[in-house]
Amino acid sequence: SSNKTLVSPGGVFEFGFFKIASSSRWYLGIWYKNIPKRSYVWVANRDNPLCSSTGTFKITGTNLVLLDQSKNTVWSTNLTRRCVKSPVVAELFDNGNFVMRYSDNNDPSGYLWQSFDFPTDTLLPEMKLGFDLKTGSHRFLRSWKSPDDPASGDYTYKLETRGRPECFLRSKDFLLYRTGPWNGFRFSGVPEMPQLLVNIFTENKEEITYTFRMTNHSTYSKLIVTPSGFFQLLTWTPKVQLWIVLWSVPKDQCDLYMLCGPYGYCDAKTSMCNCIKGFKPKASQAWASGDMSQGCVRRTRLTCGGDGFIxxxxxxxxxxxxxxxxxxxxIKECKMRCLNNCKCTAxxxxxxQNGGSGCVMWT
Structure with a gap:
C-alpha cells in the first residue's frame, strides 16, 4: 500500500507505491525521501499502472513481481528461472539503486537484478548509460509522456558506438541533438559542462558506458530527459527548496542536429550558419532566405595531389x-593517411589526452 515503503540506509531514497496529482493510476517507484515535492527517479510499471492502490509487490523465486488486486502480474523482473541457491533479498541503496541478490552475496557482479540496468528518464551518479557487452543490454533514458504521466514519452537519450562513442537526443526517430564524440576528457561538443560534474567514460571488453559523479557528494544531482525534449543537469538547492537547472541542451539553435548541413558550421556567438573556408552555400537562394540545411559545397574541386588542410x-x-x-x-600518420586517400576530407x-592519440578520418 501507499504507506508501506522501503527506505535506503541513510534515508536518501524511498521505494514504494505512488500516484501523481488527481490520477487514479498507481505506480511502483523510487523517489528522494527528504525533498518535500516528490521527485521520482525510477518507475517500474511506467507503461502498465495499477488501477487502484491495492497491489502486491513480492519476491517469487528469483523474480520481483508486482500484482494487481486480481493477482494478475503487472510487472516482473522476468528473469529465467534458476535454482535458488540461498534466500533472495531486495534492498534499496543510498545511491538510488534497487537490487535483488542472494542474501550471502554482496558483490555487485553477483546481483540477480538491479534497477540501474533499467533506467527510466533519470541518470543518477554511478548509474551507467550505454552497453553491457557481457549481457548485450543497452541502457538509455526515455522521457515521461508529460510532467504528470510517467508513461514512455517521445524523447530518448542514448550512447551510441558507431565510430567514436557519443550521445544522441531523439524525438521518436528524429535526431535533435548530439554531444559530439568522446575525446578522452569529455564529449567534444559539450565544453560548457559545469566543473562540479566529473565525466566517467569506460570502454573495454565488458562495457562501453558513461556515468558521472559530483565533486560535492552532499548535494542531490541528476541528469534527466524532460517531457519537452531537453537533457538537463539538475541539483537540489535546500535554501530555496528548488531543483536548479545547471546545464541544459539543446541550449540554442546551434545545438540542433544538421542545422547548417554538410560542410557548414554554426557560430555560437551569432547563432548563424557559415561555410568552412573554401566552401560556398550549395543552394545560395535558400541559404539567403534562412534555410541552410543543404549545407555547402567546395569552391574548387580537389586534385588529389598538392591539396592541404585548414x-x-x-x-x-x-x-x-x-x-x-x-x-x-x-596525428602525423593520420594526416599522411588522409592525404593519400583521395576520398578523405578531414x-x-x-x-x-596526453598530447593526442588515435586517428579519425572522414571520407
Missing part, C-alpha cells in the same frame, strides 16, 4: 558514424 579549432567534431577510426596511430585525434 586547421579548425573550437569545433564539435562531425558525426563519426561513417568515419574510419584507428586508435593505434598518431582528420582529427580520436583522443586528446
Amino acid at each position: 586547421r579548425l579549432t573550437k569545433m564539435k567534431l562531425p558525426d563519426t558514424m561513417y568515419a574510419t577510426v584507428d586508435k593505434l596511430v598518431g 582528420f582529427a585525434n580520436a583522443d586528446i
Whole structure:
C-alpha cells in the first residue's frame, strides 16, 4: 500500500507505491525521501499502472513481481528461472539503486537484478548509460509522456558506438541533438559542462558506458530527459527548496542536429550558419532566405595531389558514424593517411589526452 515503503540506509531514497496529482493510476517507484515535492527517479510499471492502490509487490523465486488486486502480474523482473541457491533479498541503496541478490552475496557482479540496468528518464551518479557487452543490454533514458504521466514519452537519450562513442537526443526517430564524440576528457561538443560534474567514460571488453559523479557528494544531482525534449543537469538547492537547472541542451539553435548541413558550421556567438573556408552555400537562394540545411559545397574541386588542410579549432567534431577510426596511430600518420586517400576530407585525434592519440578520418 501507499504507506508501506522501503527506505535506503541513510534515508536518501524511498521505494514504494505512488500516484501523481488527481490520477487514479498507481505506480511502483523510487523517489528522494527528504525533498518535500516528490521527485521520482525510477518507475517500474511506467507503461502498465495499477488501477487502484491495492497491489502486491513480492519476491517469487528469483523474480520481483508486482500484482494487481486480481493477482494478475503487472510487472516482473522476468528473469529465467534458476535454482535458488540461498534466500533472495531486495534492498534499496543510498545511491538510488534497487537490487535483488542472494542474501550471502554482496558483490555487485553477483546481483540477480538491479534497477540501474533499467533506467527510466533519470541518470543518477554511478548509474551507467550505454552497453553491457557481457549481457548485450543497452541502457538509455526515455522521457515521461508529460510532467504528470510517467508513461514512455517521445524523447530518448542514448550512447551510441558507431565510430567514436557519443550521445544522441531523439524525438521518436528524429535526431535533435548530439554531444559530439568522446575525446578522452569529455564529449567534444559539450565544453560548457559545469566543473562540479566529473565525466566517467569506460570502454573495454565488458562495457562501453558513461556515468558521472559530483565533486560535492552532499548535494542531490541528476541528469534527466524532460517531457519537452531537453537533457538537463539538475541539483537540489535546500535554501530555496528548488531543483536548479545547471546545464541544459539543446541550449540554442546551434545545438540542433544538421542545422547548417554538410560542410557548414554554426557560430555560437551569432547563432548563424557559415561555410568552412573554401566552401560556398550549395543552394545560395535558400541559404539567403534562412534555410541552410543543404549545407555547402567546395569552391574548387580537389586534385588529389598538392591539396592541404585548414586547421579548425573550437569545433564539435562531425558525426563519426561513417568515419574510419584507428586508435593505434598518431596525428602525423593520420594526416599522411588522409592525404593519400583521395576520398578523405578531414582528420582529427580520436583522443586528446596526453598530447593526442588515435586517428579519425572522414571520407
